[in-house]
Amino acid sequence: MTDPVLSIADLKVTFSTPGGEFDAVRGISLDVMPGETVAIVGESGSGKSTLAACINRLLADNGRISRGSIRFEGRELSSASEREMLRLRGAGIGLVPQDPMSNLNPVHTVGRQILEALEVHGRGRGAQGRSRVLELLHMVGIPSPQERYDQYPHEYSGGMRQRALIAMSLACQPRLLIADEPTSALDVTVQRRILDTLEELTGQTNTAVVLITHDLALAAERADRVLVMYKGELVESGPARKILKSPQHSYTRKLVAAAPSFVTEPLVGSVGGPGATQTDAAAPLVEVIGVGRKYTLRGRAAGEQFWAARDISFGIPKGRTVAIVGESGSGKSTTAKMLLGLETISEGTIRIAGRELAGLRGREMMAVRRQIQPVFQNPYASLDPRYTVAESVAEPLRVHKVGIRRSRLQKVHQLLEQVALPATVAQRLPHELSGGQRQRVAIARALALEPELVVLDEAVSALDVLVQNQILELLVELQQRLGLSYLFISHDLAVVNMIAHEVHVMQKGKIVESGAPQQLFASPESDYTKELLAAIPGAALEDAA
């Protein structure tokens, strides 16, 4: 048997914080063989990224390796000098970072930045370096590399930037590649293509890969072995298939159960099928008829018009969830914003409870706003950092002059109870809450005015699977109890499958397919829906079930 490329033994990482010492990684051991792909799965805060940072010795200043060893090709890294590490980074150990937006320098061309990766390790410069970079760009699937070489990062799409970063990480042919959530910022179809490329390239060069991800399905699909981390410890490891089929540890079992996939039972009954027409004969709560939003472009294409959404028509019946699915740039959020009155409508009409949204002013508009409330994606941006939970939740009441201070506080406590938060959080500030708690607060705020429709714009996308599951259950429960309607905007078809009664698939500003989720996902008609479905890394889960 060959020696492992990477061998970690009993590794412990300690952070010093003002609140005392804290162990982010507690006694982890693992081996990675040449050419092997090992996935490390865990929720945020499980220590998986800390582990990845350790291998490259790129820990934050207040963190240190307090015990154990990291061996790379037999060489001890935990005590290696900074100079030795400089030689290894890039050349021996490549890194594909998480965020393709912030990991490229905006003032240098992409080609120049990849060339730099070669130059620091003396692997080529000048004309020869350039031809190697072109070869790399071609290899990672960037079309017309000659032209792309001299472009700046902002001229690349998110997926292309991530490809450029992969090219950079593979430039010096490292023996080990660490990919820290390489695709979590990208759309599913892009994600699949990028991971395919990565798999192919590392397969060719027999490069070992450590894939860090929060997505169990993705890990199972892409890795030979899966390691599950929880609170700094390795709770389970083994071949991907085995972990999915017979998870041993209770945390893994929860993860497998919570991972949304098409095996998961939907939380709501569908309105589709033969009984589809049984919904209220009366007019639906919301009617969207031929709506569009156009922008006039600036810069190079100045004066040209661009439709972010066009010809959008759908209805939302009372007490139902209508989902809009699509990738970034598909126009789904624009549609949601028009419904919320945050974007002006360029054409078409939106009727809410029979009243036309356009042309409403003053008091009438306020009355409509009471009926529609939003919950947004990013739990860290959805609450004013300076407002306590009670102030945030009470804000809509204050704006609409509902009640007096004391009765509002009472209402806040009721609302917090409704979203299953203890009354004690009322006086806390957002930074004292977890992501899931913040999202519950955002839901409580949305419910304050007792709206009929809640617009959920990627409301669960930023949450860990377990938390995501809890929030989805809460949403379904609230819907049943309060008779709420939801407009559920998401890129995640598996989640939509769990919660929606009706789905509209959007691409490039248009609705390309509509129907009940079970029906739509079982027999998709449009190519785009098929592509979206194929891109979901849930196939492995389904096979295992």
Added chain:
Amino acid sequence: MPTGRVGRRTFFALMASPSGLIGLAIVVVFAVISLVAAAGLLPYGPAEQDAASRLQAPSGTHWMGTDQFGRDVFSRVASGIGNSVLVAIVATLISGTLGTVAGTVSGYLRGSTDAAVGAVTNVLFAFPSLLLALTIASVFDRNWFTVAVAIAAGFTPIFVRTARGPVLTLREMDYISAARATGMRAGSIMLRHILPNITGILIVQVTLTLSWAVLAEASLSFLGFGTPPPAASLGSMVYDAQTLVVAAPWTLWAPGAALILLIVGLNLLGDGLRDALDPNRKGR
């Protein structure tokens, strides 16, 4: 208000940095001196002449000596500090208020408002602030308020830019969208959500602007466009001392040292505040 908690945290962070603490101490001392001068509690009147005791060296009766008219230098410096600080505070208040309002509104509303404010700001930026102050101060009747206005004109565009930048980011935040979806008016959103979130940055800018304003007032007085005589001003005292520096060096040292110390103090305090308010250094 939740700001109370943030304020307390900032204060403790400031206490933890030695330079910020020194700056705070210096500023407090100068504030006390200004108040004492304003209350008329100085040993001598700042314009009180005494021909019998001209150009006396520092002693028990005249702590910082006397000038060519026999005026007590300490009393004049103290009163000069009071005048300078008053002009600096008023200038900072005017430029801070105007600039913050213009910057916040233009950043939040964007569009034509933003373009108009941006154009005015750029024109003001094109002139060196001292030149702008000189021009304004020489056109109008000279009293301490016009001096303050003249200085404020040069510093307003800085506040416009300081406020506008973070507002551009803040307006895209989801909690602003949520407030808009609730039906909150633009004015309330700016007042309740935007302004509180940029106060930290503004406080630092105010401290730094105060020190620049003190310097600007001194420069104007030195050139004869500042606080009109016989009222004491640190700048004009330095100017008057030029011819006396060999015979009575204290007439130069006292106002010069006071000026330097005040500016250093304000800068240290500004730096300390900036560090204390920087979320990346809060160690959370």
